[in-house]
Amino acid sequence: MLRPRIVxxxxxxxxxxxKTVRFNDPTYVGDPINAVxxxxxxxxxxxxxxxxxxxxKSVEPDFNLIGNLAAECRMPLCYxxxxxxVAQAKRIISLGVEKVALSASAVANPALVSEISAEIGRQSTVVVLDVRKRTFGGRYDVYTHNGTIKTGLSALDFAKELEVRGAGEIVFNSIDRDGTTKGYDLDLARQLRAAVNVPISMVGGAGSLEDIEELICEVGVLGAIAGSLFVFKGKYRAVLINYPQPDLKEQLVLRSLKK
Structure with a gap:
C-alpha cells in the first residue's frame, strides 16, 4: 500500500x-525559492x-525557474x-524534477499523456483536473485555463480514460473549494476513489489538519494537497509558511494506514 502524502x-x-480563491483574486504571498x-x-x-x-498566455514553461526550484528542493518536486x-516534459525531468503535471494539454490531446508516460515513466506522469460541480444533476465537469473554459467532459469519465492512457496519478482540483478553507469535497473524492485504481490526490478547501485527516482516513486518497493551509496562519490570514510537525504528520499517516 502506498503511503499517504501531505503536500x-x-x-x-x-x-x-x-494564493487564489475559487481561481480568482490572486494574493501575493512571497518568493518561490524562499518558500522552497x-x-x-x-x-x-x-x-x-x-x-x-x-x-x-500560451507560453512555454519557465525552464530557468524550474531549474532553480529543482536545485533548491530536497523533497520530490512536481511541476x-x-x-x-514530450520534449518539454523530458527537459523538465532532466532538470531534476520528479514529476510533470499536465492539465489543459491532456484535455486537448489525451494521447499526449500516453506519449509522455512512455518516455518518462508512468510514475512521473501526473494530470491535474480542475473541476466544478454542476448546480443541478450533481455531475462534476472539467475546466481548463484557470477555470475559464468549460470542456464538457465529465471528471469521472475522463479520469477513467486518463488511467488507461498511462497517467500515474490524477490530481483533482476543486474550483468551488479553492482558497475557501472549508474542507475538501469528500463526495467528489469518494466518487473518484471508486471510479479509478490509479492513485488520486485532492486539492481545494483544506483549512485544518482535521480536514486532511478526514480525507486520508475516510476516503483513502494518496495525496492531501493544500495551498492556503500551508501559507497562511490564523483568521486574519497572515502569510506564514507552515507544515505539520513530523510527529503529528506521522501519527496522521499511521492512523490512515490502519483503516
Missing amino acids: PCLLVHEGGLV RIFNEKEVDELVVLDIDATA GGGITS
Whole structure:
C-alpha cells in the first residue's frame, strides 16, 4: 500500500507566489525559492508547483525557474504549467524534477499523456483536473485555463480514460473549494476513489489538519494537497509558511494506514 502524502501546492503568477480563491483574486504571498527553502527545513513529503500563467498566455514553461526550484528542493518536486510536448516534459525531468503535471494539454490531446508516460515513466506522469460541480444533476465537469473554459467532459469519465492512457496519478482540483478553507469535497473524492485504481490526490478547501485527516482516513486518497493551509496562519490570514510537525504528520499517516 502506498503511503499517504501531505503536500503543499504553490501557485506561480508573474514570477511570484500567489494564493487564489475559487481561481480568482490572486494574493501575493512571497518568493518561490524562499518558500522552497522553508519547506526543506520542515521536511515536507512532496511539493507541487503550478505556473498558472503559462497555459493562459500560451507560453512555454519557465525552464530557468524550474531549474532553480529543482536545485533548491530536497523533497520530490512536481511541476505543472505550459507543458504541451514530450520534449518539454523530458527537459523538465532532466532538470531534476520528479514529476510533470499536465492539465489543459491532456484535455486537448489525451494521447499526449500516453506519449509522455512512455518516455518518462508512468510514475512521473501526473494530470491535474480542475473541476466544478454542476448546480443541478450533481455531475462534476472539467475546466481548463484557470477555470475559464468549460470542456464538457465529465471528471469521472475522463479520469477513467486518463488511467488507461498511462497517467500515474490524477490530481483533482476543486474550483468551488479553492482558497475557501472549508474542507475538501469528500463526495467528489469518494466518487473518484471508486471510479479509478490509479492513485488520486485532492486539492481545494483544506483549512485544518482535521480536514486532511478526514480525507486520508475516510476516503483513502494518496495525496492531501493544500495551498492556503500551508501559507497562511490564523483568521486574519497572515502569510506564514507552515507544515505539520513530523510527529503529528506521522501519527496522521499511521492512523490512515490502519483503516
